[in-house]
Amino acid sequence: MNLTPFSSAFRNGAGENKHILNTAAGIFAHKGYHQTTVDEIARALGVAKGTIYYHFKNKEELYLAIIREGVYLLEEQMRLDISGAGTAAGKIKKLIRGMLAFIEDKKDLVFLFLKELYGTNIQREDLAKMISASLGLIQAVIEEGVKDGSLKKVDPEITTRSLFGMIIISALHYISYARSIPHAQVRSSIEQVFFEGTVQPDTREE
Amino acid sequence: MNLTPFSSAFRNGAGENKHILNTAAGIFAHKGYHQTTVDEIARALGVAKGTIYYHFKNKEELYLAIIREGVYLLEEQMRLDISGAGTAAGKIKKLIRGMLAFIEDKKDLVFLFLKELYGTNIQREDLAKMISASLGLIQAVIEEGVKDGSLKKVDPEITTRSLFGMIIISALHYISYARSIPHAQVRSSIEQVFFEGTVQPDTREE
Amino acid sequence: MNLTPFSSAFRNGAGENKHILNTAAGIFAHKGYHQTTVDEIARALGVAKGTIYYHFKNKEELYLAIIREGVYLLEEQMRLDISGAGTAAGKIKKLIRGMLAFIEDKKDLVFLFLKELYGTNIQREDLAKMISASLGLIQAVIEEGVKDGSLKKVDPEITTRSLFGMIIISALHYISYARSIPHAQVRSSIEQVFFEGTVQPDTREE
Amino acid sequence: MNLTPFSSAFRNGAGENKHILNTAAGIFAHKGYHQTTVDEIARALGVAKGTIYYHFKNKEELYLAIIREGVYLLEEQMRLDISGAGTAAGKIKKLIRGMLAFIEDKKDLVFLFLKELYGTNIQREDLAKMISASLGLIQAVIEEGVKDGSLKKVDPEITTRSLFGMIIISALHYISYARSIPHAQVRSSIEQVFFEGTVQPDTREE
DNA sequence: GATGAATGAGTATTCATTCAT
DNA sequence: TATGAATGAATACTCATTCAT
Numbered sequence A, B, C, D: 001m002n003l004t005p006f007s008s009a010f011r012n013g014a015g016e017n018k019h020i021l022n023t024a025a026g027i028f029a030h031k032g033y034h035q036t037t038v039d040e041i042a043r044a045l046g047v048a049k050g051t052i053y054y055h056f057k058n059k060e061e062l063y064l065a066i067i068r069e070g071v072y073l074l075e076e077q078m079r080l081d082i083s084g085a086g087t088a089a090g091k092i093k094k095l096i097r098g099m100l101a102f103i104e105d106k107k108d109l110v111f112l113f114l115k116e117l118y119g120t121n122i123q124r125e126d127l128a129k130m131i132s133a134s135l136g137l138i139q140a141v142i143e144e145g146v147k148d149g150s151l152k153k154v155d156p157e158i159t160t161r162s163l164f165g166m167i168i169i170s171a172l173h174y175i176s177y178a179r180s181i182p183h184a185q186v187r188s189s190i191e192q193v194f195f196e197g198t199v200q201p202d203t204r205e206e
Numbered sequence E: 001g002a003t004g005a006a007t008g009a010g011t012a013t014t015c016a017t018t019c020a021t
Numbered sequence F: 001t002a003t004g005a006a007t008g009a010a011t012a013c014t015c016a017t018t019c020a021t
Helices: A005-011 A014-031 A038-045 A049-055 A059-082 A088-105 A107-118 A124-147 A156-175 A183-196 B005-011 B014-031 B038-045 B049-055 B059-082 B088-105 B107-118 B124-147 B156-175 B183-196 C005-011 C014-031 C038-045 C049-055 C059-082 C088-105 C107-118 C124-147 C156-175 C183-196 D005-011 D014-031 D038-045 D049-055 D059-082 D088-105 D107-118 D124-147 D156-175 D183-196
Strands: none
Touching (some): A014 A049, A014 A059, A059 A107, A107 A124, A124 A156, A156 A183, A156 B156, A156 B183, A183 B156, A183 B183, B014 B038, B014 B107, B038 B049, B059 B107, B088 B107, B088 B124, B107 B124, B107 B156, B124 B156, B156 B183, C014 C038, C014 C049, C014 C059, C014 C107, C059 C088, C059 C107, C059 C124, C088 C124, C088 C156, C088 C183, C107 C124, C107 C156, C156 C183, C156 D183, C183 D183, D014 D038, D014 D049, D014 D059, D059 D088, D059 D124, D088 D107, D088 D124, D088 D156, D088 D183, D107 D156, D124 D156
């Protein structure tokens, strides 16, 4: 599978650019876009400020390259989780597991693009499109399950966002307190709710 | 209903402070903290810049007052939704409906505090504590349901975050594109997933 | 002896104005003119800011009233020291003693007008004239002593400044370290140098 | 003669830093710290404001660098005056002459550090220590003279301050009126008083 | 390719002063 | 007399960006 254009920043000059991106990502994630100065990134990299401008057009381009990379990597992760054969439910289970691992592994990136996604910063439009495209992967699985009858007749669009919300907010709950995620617990809890629901069959009302 | 101390910023000088907060909230939500200048807020209010500083210590205090107000109002909404008699499931349904309405009504505030909550900005600690306290209200309902047997034995902490994530991310999905939320649809979809799950009983796999 | 115009600020509304002046003097002396805010003075007085403007035209007028009072009081002190009968040397001794006591007693005022005198603040011209007039009192005593032959033929202008410098710098040396002045010691030391000089007669060289 | 570490601000970037310091010193001396804007200094230098901040952390650091330089230069001058062989009286004569010349030459710097020394501004502690150390040079000469019997038994600490006061206040008397110092006259007057005193031997009273 | 000195537009903040009550 | 809310001019400081070397 080829790298999509999203990851372009990482491809050319694979070495230096990637190095800058990784270092900058950590700082941006830690302090936010505006609190992070180009000086600071340069200092962390041990290069002169001008060098950064040699590799990236400006601060915003550098930032966006990082965000795009985050979205790209998340999408890669999702694609990996749902590829291959299996039922919709089976794929979703893999997806939950994979995303939790990804979020913990790439806290910085996840923080950054969530912030962009639901925040009001630069280029939200573009980003929203990118993340929507990624969520399309999940949505396709759900639609597939609904179609083949293995899943109930749910609204795929909303259910996709619900699943994404369950995973991401649960994970962030732990991460934002700098705790590590209790994977098994979170995974089984989300699976139980998402697949089986929370209400006892015999007490169902409505 | 009297305002509790949480809402203190709105009480004293009820008039002017509230006016400043409401106007500023819209601008902050629209442009983000750093893109919003105090000049701009003053202009929007039709007062001199000094007036803002007469009422609030500085830009950050103004911002935090807004965030706190958002959290406070959300908590009020939740409290209202789950008060009174009823089963856990009944309360949760009211909560879903109430929160969706609240999010749409107070987009600006919700945007702002979500950004703070999962972003890396100022005073996340305090804010995280406040929102955690609010989520405690949901958690109590879930624990109550588990205890009285009306809900399955789920992990209350994670399930609370899952429910919160389902609601908030689904709502933001629409709002971030400046679309209005299709309430009935979102509500029933979330309820279905949360209460009944998505998997067809007869196709359940382990 | 009547109050001179210098002290006018203290005369009318003797009560309130004097109260404001005294309080403000301490703050100005402690923090400097520009570091002291009118708000701060008002707070220290327990009145509203507007009240100060009711009593004084503006901040600068208030400040100058204090400075003038300092110069006026110093001059009063000097006048008292050199009044009455006695030799020039006797008067100068009283002057040294009186000035040391005054400086220690009114540190705040002395600080303030020295700062104005040799600093570059507002209205230095006026102030310099005032202090020069005061030093004229000393100069007259020296001239008198030179004339009646009790003092050597010294340049009265420079010798006056020298004497003033000896006293003020010696006193400030102690005060600026927040130590109290060892009066007897300083007095006798200054007297010895000023009257008898420091060189041993038998080792005098040209 | 190499510059000692005291003068570090002038050494590194010898060119630009020194240029900024000299220009700024004149403006600060002329208008005072708070009346001088960074904009003004930049304009006088013909550089952008940012350039000043590139070379100095902030306005205060720039100011203090100037003050330190003044104290340093004065100390150098004193050291030069009292170096070499000679009696205590001879050294003091050279000191008086040297200091008068220095004060007239570096009015700006002397104004500034006197203001700091006896004013109530920033970092007086540090400055007071520095000037005290410098005055230690004079005090050592006086102690030496007392020890070898060429000077009377005076209190070295107070006498040092007295001498310093005589010189500085006499010089400032002329300079503060923008007149030039009548060197010969001031020098001989101070020498006469300091060495021989002012009282006629045959009229001495107790 | 890399540097880092210089830039200058942009902004939060302060505070003396006013004036309607 | 006294107040204190409102003002707005004044200013220190930041930092992304450029460019000569």
